[in-house]
Structures are given as C-alpha cells and as structure tokens.
Amino acid sequence: MLLRMSTLLLKTLREELADAEVPSHRLLVRAGFIRRAAPGGYTMLPLGKLVLDRITAVIQEEMLSAGGQEVSFPALLPREPYETSNRWTEYGDLLLTLKDRRGADHLLAPTHEEMFTLLVQDMTGSYRDYPILLFQFQTKFRDEARPRGGLLRGREFLMKDAYSFDLSEAGSIAAYGRMRAAYQRVFTRIGLEHTIVSATSGAMGGSASEEFLAAAEVGEDTFVGCTVCDHAANTEAVTTPVPAPVLATAPPLEVHDTPDTPTIAALVELANNRRLGGRDDWTAADTLKNVVVTVDHPGRDPELLAIGVPGDREVDMKRLEAALSPATATLFDDFAASPDLVKGYIGPQGIKIRYLADPRVAPGTSWLTGANEPGRHATNVVAGRDFTPDGTIEAAEVRAGDPCAACGEGTLTMRRGIEIGHIFQLGRRYTDAFKVDVLGSDGKPVRPTMGSYGIGVSRAVAAVAEQHHDDRGLVWPAAIAPVDVHIVAAGKDGQVEAALELGATLSRSGLRVLVDDRPNVSAGVKFTDAELIGIPKAVVVGRRLGEGLVEIRDRKTQERTEVPMVDVAGVIRADAG
RNA sequence: CGGGUUGUGGCGCAGCUUGGUCAGCGCGCUCGCUUUGGGAGCGAGAUGUCGCGGGUUCGAAUCCCGCCAACCCGACCA
Structure with missing residues (x-):
C-alpha cells in the first residue's frame, strides 16, 4: 500500500480547535484522522x-x-x-x-x-x-x-x-x-x-x-x-471491609439539644464545645449522616430511601446508582412535604422509610446522629440496638488510603x-x-x-x-499505525521522484507507505506534519540522496540514523507491526 | 436535567458597550514569480444566509424576544 500525501484527503490544522479539550480529541482532529460531523458523531478520515x-x-x-x-x-x-x-x-x-x-x-x-x-x-x-x-x-x-x-x-x-x-x-x-x-x-x-x-x-x-x-x-x-x-x-x-463486631457496651441512647447544627461540621463543633457525652474529641467520623434519596425503579412508582454513611464521607451518587441498578436515584429535597423527615436532623431510629446503611455501620457500632426533631441530636445510637437497617449498601465515597477488602492488609490508591x-x-x-x-x-x-x-x-x-502522544503530536504503536513508514521528500533536485521510487519499493516488499510528495511545501512543514501524524518511522529523502543515503527517524525516541537507501526496507521491517 | 461560556469565510479570532464605509485580521485556499533540512517571501485573488426565527428601526453582526447548537462545570450532602 502506498499513499501519496499530494492526493490524500488530509488537512492538518496548525491551530487548535477551540472546543476540543482532551488530548486525543485535539490531536486526532489536528492531525487529520477524524472530523466532527454531528453532535457526538465523528467522520473517520482516511x-x-x-x-x-x-x-x-x-x-x-x-x-x-x-x-x-x-x-x-x-x-x-x-x-x-x-x-x-x-x-x-x-x-x-x-x-x-x-x-x-x-x-x-x-x-x-x-x-x-x-x-x-x-x-x-x-x-x-x-x-x-x-x-x-x-x-x-x-x-x-x-x-x-x-x-x-x-x-x-x-x-x-x-x-x-x-x-x-x-x-x-x-x-x-x-x-x-x-x-x-x-x-x-x-x-x-x-x-x-x-x-x-x-x-x-x-x-x-x-x-x-x-x-x-x-x-x-x-x-x-x-x-x-x-x-x-x-x-x-x-x-x-x-467493597468496604466490615469492621469487627463491637460489643454492645455503649451507654443508653441520650438525646441532646443541638440548635443550629444542620451540617456535620456544625454538629461536631458544638458537640466538642459542649462536651457532649463527656467527650471533646468528636470527629465527623463519629457521626452518622443520613441522606434521603428518591429511587426511580423502571416501570414502578418512585420510592423514598434513606442512606446512612459515616459523617466524614459523602454519598457517591455513582456508587449509589450502581448499587441500586437498574434504578436511578436523585437527592430528595422536598422536606416540606414530608414532616417525618427533619432536614439536618434525621436519625435511623424509628425512621419510617426504607433505610440502608454503609457496611461501617455494623451491629454494635455507636453513633452521634439526628434525633428526628429540629435542633436535636442523639448520642450512643447503637446499630442493632437502637435501630436496625433494612440492609447495607455501598454508596459512601471511596478514598485513597481506605483499607483493601481483598487482602485486608493494603490500602487503596x-x-x-x-x-x-x-x-x-x-x-x-x-x-x-x-x-x-x-x-x-x-x-x-x-x-x-x-x-x-x-x-x-x-x-x-x-x-x-x-496514551501515545507527546507535545509534537501522535505517536502510534507500530501494530496499529495507519502506515508503517512515512517518507518525506525534504527538498528539491529529484528528491520527490526518489522518495516515490523508494516508496514503491517498500510497498512491493509489503510495507504500508505514506509518501509526502507535496510539491512546493517546505521541508519544515513536512517534518512538523510527520510528527503530528505520528507514523512510527519516517524516512527523510534529502541532501545526502546523491550519496545514496537517507535518514531514518524514530517518532517515539526521536533517534535519527543515516542508512543506505538499499537497507531501508530491512531496518523498517525489523520494527514494523 | 441544571449552571456557565460561546456561536462572525475551512480553522483561530476582532467588531457588539455607543445601530449607519464593520464585513475585518491571522492561518489556510487559488494564481504567478522566487524559495526549499524545521510551520518561507513578494505580488495578485477567491471565499460570509454574521447560528436560526421573529421583533424594534429609515437602517441590525450590533438592541429586544424566542428557539437551536457547541463547549465547559455540576449531576452535590443533611
């Protein structure tokens, strides 16, 4: 196969597309591989x-x-x-x-x-x-x-x-x-x-x-x-490793006045200032955050669902939806219509809707959580004693450093x-x-x-x-590059003819060849285009043509070697995919 | 679905505030001559329903209303 750049349907762009963000998109368009044809639809160019x-x-x-x-x-x-x-x-x-x-x-x-x-x-x-x-x-x-x-x-x-x-x-x-x-x-x-x-x-x-x-x-x-x-x-x-069961030795549930603490941060601050439960070392991880979502099951009526996660973690909606799949979930915020649910002060004890808890909310664990009354929270709320979730759910955000559930030793990156x-x-x-x-x-x-x-x-x-580009352009792996070798006719004095002849020889030997035979295009432009397009090997037919020498360039390593024209096929083939 | 930004020759942009030589620039493109190892020079050209529709006005790329599209962000916490 031999492609001639002078006739190839190809137009490289010197400037970036205004609305292409990611590198692959920018480069594939600039180097003339694809072109947008419709919203979310692309034309494959040659x-x-x-x-x-x-x-x-x-x-x-x-x-x-x-x-x-x-x-x-x-x-x-x-x-x-x-x-x-x-x-x-x-x-x-x-x-x-x-x-x-x-x-x-x-x-x-x-x-x-x-x-x-x-x-x-x-x-x-x-x-x-x-x-x-x-x-x-x-x-x-x-x-x-x-x-x-x-x-x-x-x-x-x-x-x-x-x-x-x-x-x-x-x-x-x-x-x-x-x-x-x-x-x-x-x-x-x-x-x-x-x-x-x-x-x-x-x-x-x-x-x-x-x-x-x-x-x-x-x-x-x-x-x-x-x-x-x-x-x-x-x-x-x-999956979240389930913590070892905790003995239910916690003191009985206690309700406290905690005005103006609709957020975990405010709650933790107040709990420490007032020495709730005799402690001043409360952290967000000691609290139980309860999030209400509307679950839409395909073909069924929407359902309200409460999710309990440790207060130092967000609910990850993607994880939640994966756990509920094929149902979808949206955050519930119509608290005016549900007097049972007190925004900012929801607790799992006596909750009227289905309640699923993070695996960390294991039986015997004790929490600081909402008391289901405005401005009040409860301490020593023990899972399995004061409330029993309807099940567990993997919906809490995952963080680097979390323990690995597979081996129990490592942490997650x-x-x-x-x-x-x-x-x-x-x-x-x-x-x-x-x-x-x-x-x-x-x-x-x-x-x-x-x-x-x-x-x-x-x-x-x-x-x-x-995965394969640098600041000059694409760098195709040999196995899937559009062609194996890109021959650049660098100058004048019959170099285009020589390049085409070399191309024909390589093509006959079974290589896929692209020859830049464009007349009146300067060598600099051809080099820049070759690097943008990213063919693994370039052969420059240039000033030493008279001595029977051409230059082989490796796109990835930028390495350049001069070889006799007759050896080109062998050198390229050694690396071709 | 919500928020933000943007729609002006193939690409990148200016012009819009303050309506009237504002249809302009760079790249690209065409022709000629020169040039030819790192995005060439000179000269001459071609290419625009200014996103679409409606309105205001003597007059709209510019002001108003509606729509469409693209890109980015968010799909947001008790």
Missing part, C-alpha cells in the same frame, strides 16, 4: 479509518482464535425483543428510539444481547450445537445526555460485542476465562496499558463483571488499586481510566426472557447460560491516542 481498521483486525483475529464466529446484525431493530427483555424501559433515556412511518417503535441498538439470544434460539435445538461464541462489529447508539471528549463518548460509536452460550456453569466460566485472556492479548497488541478491575454490570444485568480500563487522566472511570495485593476495582464496585472493554457473565437473564431451551443428552431441556464481552473500538482509537 488516516483514522486505517487505524480503526487495524484495531478491528486485531480484535477480529483474537476473537476468531478464541473460537468466535463473526456475524452482523442490523443496528435498527424493532421494539418487541427489547420489550421482552424489559430493556426498552430499563435502559431509560440512553436508549435511542424512533418511530417509522406507521408509528411502530424501533430503536438503534445500544447492545445486541436480545438479537444474539434470538438467533441462537432460532438456530439451535440440541446440546450438540453448544458451546457457541458469536461476535460482531457494529455501530451502537446511545442517547448520551452529554457527548464529550471526541471519540471518547459519542452518541454513535463502533463496538465489538460478543456473547457466549454454554450449557454448563463450568463451560460458561471457561468461556469467560478465554475471552478475558483474548482481551488482554488484544489490548497488549494495540499498545494500551490497561488494568482489569472488578465492576458492576449496569443495565445489561449479570453477575461476575470486569472492566478493562486504559489508564488516562481524562478517563471517566475512577478505579482503585491496592498497595499490597493485586486487587483492582472500579470505585462503583469497591486511586487512578482514572477509560473503559475500553467490559466482560461479564450474564447468566440466564436473556435466555430466561426468551425461554431458550435445548435438548440435553438426557433428553431433558437445558437453558443456556450466557456471557457478554464488549470492546469500544472507536473509543480504543482515542484511548491509544491518549
């Missing part, structure tokens, strides 16, 4: 399409060698299957729906669990047909409230989704393991430094769930690692990442919904269990750009 296709090829290769079979479903689907699985409502506003000319409801699919399940139901009937692993590349649609970051979060994006169907739990776990390994190979091959973290499965439903996060400052996911063990988790999935892959065991959620049964070897019906495995392909382009 260079961008080449990268996308190379990533696609890597994924396809690994999926096939993991035993996958490729199919392709429509993106435009009727409502019924999603009605059956309940996702028409559960997916909420994120689902991009439309009506056809007859008024019938359709959707532009956000993922394709339903269609894969129906296909397998349609085409299998016997245990002999299993196990099955299917995958596709497909444009997915989500009606994002706020697309951002260019390719990082769009309303339309390319995704590889795969689904495994097994008749045994062991088979399903094995499929999960194979896909997990395949994903590691994919991300390693395309040059993404990634961490596998425990996750929640969200609106897709399911149990065991892990995310592949590419570390990047602009990532929307926060994940934790452990200083001692190799535990890693999305903050949404972090926090980083940000881009979700580039998500794998989870779906179980029978969809095979149940569609009543998929096949005949087992014993003649009895068996219901397949599923796994679901997704990779954001277009997002991966941006993730790679986030």
Whole structure:
C-alpha cells in the first residue's frame, strides 16, 4: 500500500480547535484522522479509518482464535425483543428510539444481547450445537445526555460485542476465562496499558463483571488499586471491609439539644464545645449522616430511601446508582412535604422509610446522629440496638488510603481510566426472557447460560491516542499505525521522484507507505506534519540522496540514523507491526 | 436535567458597550514569480444566509424576544 500525501484527503490544522479539550480529541482532529460531523458523531478520515481498521483486525483475529464466529446484525431493530427483555424501559433515556412511518417503535441498538439470544434460539435445538461464541462489529447508539471528549463518548460509536452460550456453569466460566485472556492479548497488541478491575454490570444485568480500563487522566472511570495485593476495582464496585463486631457496651441512647447544627461540621463543633457525652474529641467520623434519596425503579412508582454513611464521607451518587441498578436515584429535597423527615436532623431510629446503611455501620457500632426533631441530636445510637437497617449498601465515597477488602492488609490508591472493554457473565437473564431451551443428552431441556464481552473500538482509537502522544503530536504503536513508514521528500533536485521510487519499493516488499510528495511545501512543514501524524518511522529523502543515503527517524525516541537507501526496507521491517 | 461560556469565510479570532464605509485580521485556499533540512517571501485573488426565527428601526453582526447548537462545570450532602 502506498499513499501519496499530494492526493490524500488530509488537512492538518496548525491551530487548535477551540472546543476540543482532551488530548486525543485535539490531536486526532489536528492531525487529520477524524472530523466532527454531528453532535457526538465523528467522520473517520482516511488516516483514522486505517487505524480503526487495524484495531478491528486485531480484535477480529483474537476473537476468531478464541473460537468466535463473526456475524452482523442490523443496528435498527424493532421494539418487541427489547420489550421482552424489559430493556426498552430499563435502559431509560440512553436508549435511542424512533418511530417509522406507521408509528411502530424501533430503536438503534445500544447492545445486541436480545438479537444474539434470538438467533441462537432460532438456530439451535440440541446440546450438540453448544458451546457457541458469536461476535460482531457494529455501530451502537446511545442517547448520551452529554457527548464529550471526541471519540471518547459519542452518541454513535463502533463496538465489538460478543456473547457466549454454554450449557454448563463450568463451560460458561471457561468461556469467560478465554475471552478475558483474548482481551488482554488484544489490548497488549494495540499498545494500551490497561488494568482489569472488578465492576458492576449496569443495565445489561449479570453477575461476575470486569472492566478493562486504559489508564488516562481524562478517563471517566475512577478505579482503585491496592498497595499490597493485586486487587483492582472500579470505585462503583469497591467493597468496604466490615469492621469487627463491637460489643454492645455503649451507654443508653441520650438525646441532646443541638440548635443550629444542620451540617456535620456544625454538629461536631458544638458537640466538642459542649462536651457532649463527656467527650471533646468528636470527629465527623463519629457521626452518622443520613441522606434521603428518591429511587426511580423502571416501570414502578418512585420510592423514598434513606442512606446512612459515616459523617466524614459523602454519598457517591455513582456508587449509589450502581448499587441500586437498574434504578436511578436523585437527592430528595422536598422536606416540606414530608414532616417525618427533619432536614439536618434525621436519625435511623424509628425512621419510617426504607433505610440502608454503609457496611461501617455494623451491629454494635455507636453513633452521634439526628434525633428526628429540629435542633436535636442523639448520642450512643447503637446499630442493632437502637435501630436496625433494612440492609447495607455501598454508596459512601471511596478514598485513597481506605483499607483493601481483598487482602485486608493494603490500602487503596486511586487512578482514572477509560473503559475500553467490559466482560461479564450474564447468566440466564436473556435466555430466561426468551425461554431458550435445548435438548440435553438426557433428553431433558437445558437453558443456556450466557456471557457478554464488549470492546469500544472507536473509543480504543482515542484511548491509544491518549496514551501515545507527546507535545509534537501522535505517536502510534507500530501494530496499529495507519502506515508503517512515512517518507518525506525534504527538498528539491529529484528528491520527490526518489522518495516515490523508494516508496514503491517498500510497498512491493509489503510495507504500508505514506509518501509526502507535496510539491512546493517546505521541508519544515513536512517534518512538523510527520510528527503530528505520528507514523512510527519516517524516512527523510534529502541532501545526502546523491550519496545514496537517507535518514531514518524514530517518532517515539526521536533517534535519527543515516542508512543506505538499499537497507531501508530491512531496518523498517525489523520494527514494523 | 441544571449552571456557565460561546456561536462572525475551512480553522483561530476582532467588531457588539455607543445601530449607519464593520464585513475585518491571522492561518489556510487559488494564481504567478522566487524559495526549499524545521510551520518561507513578494505580488495578485477567491471565499460570509454574521447560528436560526421573529421583533424594534429609515437602517441590525450590533438592541429586544424566542428557539437551536457547541463547549465547559455540576449531576452535590443533611
């Protein structure tokens, strides 16, 4: 393959786009890989399409060698299957729906669990047909409230989704393991430094769930690692170690007048000033903060729910929603309408609504909390004695330095990442919904269990750009660079002709080649563009052409070496992906 | 969904306060000549429904109303 810059649909921008913030977005636009075409929708220009296709090829290769079979479903689907699985409502506003000319409801699919399940139901009937692993590349649609970051979060994006169907739990776990390994190979091959973290499965439903996060400052996911063990988790999935049971030796509950203390800070200050309970060492962590939220279950009436967390912590709404999924939660503030709930002075004792507590609010722990009367708080409020939560919930914010639940020794560190892959065991959620049964070897019906495995392909382009750039531009990993070598004709005197000739030679030897043969463009411009575009190797055909020498530049290391023209293919090939 | 900021040639911006040679600048683009190893020089050009709709006015990029879009922030605590 040989591309000539003089004819390539490419326009690099000298100046920054005004509204591009994140590095990948800025650079991909400036270097001429993508262009915005719609809110949350991007056109892949020739260079961008080449990268996308190379990533696609890597994924396809690994999926096939993991035993996958490729199919392709429509993106435009009727409502019924999603009605059956309940996702028409559960997916909420994120689902991009439309009506056809007859008024019938359709959707532009956000993922394709339903269609894969129906296909397998349609085409299998016997245990002999299993196990099955299917995958596709497909444009997915989500009606994002706020697309951002260019390719990082769009309303339309390319995704590889795969689904495994097994008749045994062991088979399903094995499929999960194979896909997990395949994903590691994919991300390693395309040059993404990634961490596998425990996750929640969200609106897709399911149990065991892990995310592949590419570390990047602009990532929307926060994940934790452990200083001692190799535990890693999305903050949404972090579990809080339950403190050792405390003997219930606390003195009886006592109510105090605590005027003007609607906030934890004011309460702690007053408690110390007045030596509440004979102490002057109260801290926010001794208090129990009770937050009321309105929970919206899809297709059901909203419910009021109180959440109890130690007073030194905020409620993390993302963690809360993950814990309540598929329901969504909003902070409740209509206290005028609920006289039972005294804003700023809520306590769990005798509360009339459902009450879920942080795991730290373990039986036997004693708290300073609201007395459910204006201007009054209670001390020695003991969990399990003075109140019993309706359950525990992981909704409190996670902080660096929190103890690790996995090993019990280390503490948590926090980083940000881009979700580039998500794998989870779906179980029978969809095979149940569609009543998929096949005949087992014993003649009895068996219901397949599923796994679901997704990779954001277009997002991966941006993730790679986030991880591989410098102040001059992009620095593509060799395995997915749009081409292997960028030949720059630096000057005059037949250098363009020589560059094209060299390009043709390299191309015949199987390399992907881009030749900057633009006439009347100065060498400086060509060098700057080459660095912006970020091809791993550049070959400069320039002033020593007469001696048969050209310069090879490594984009990443900036290293320059002069080599005889005849050796170029060998040197490039040694490093090409 | 809320808040903030912004919409003026392909890109980046000025002009708006105080309505009337305000349709302007830089980059890019076209043509010619020169130049050619680090975003070249000179000369000559082309490109605008000033986001959209309505209103005020003799006259609107500029003032008023409505809408749309983009970007950023927040999805905020007892």
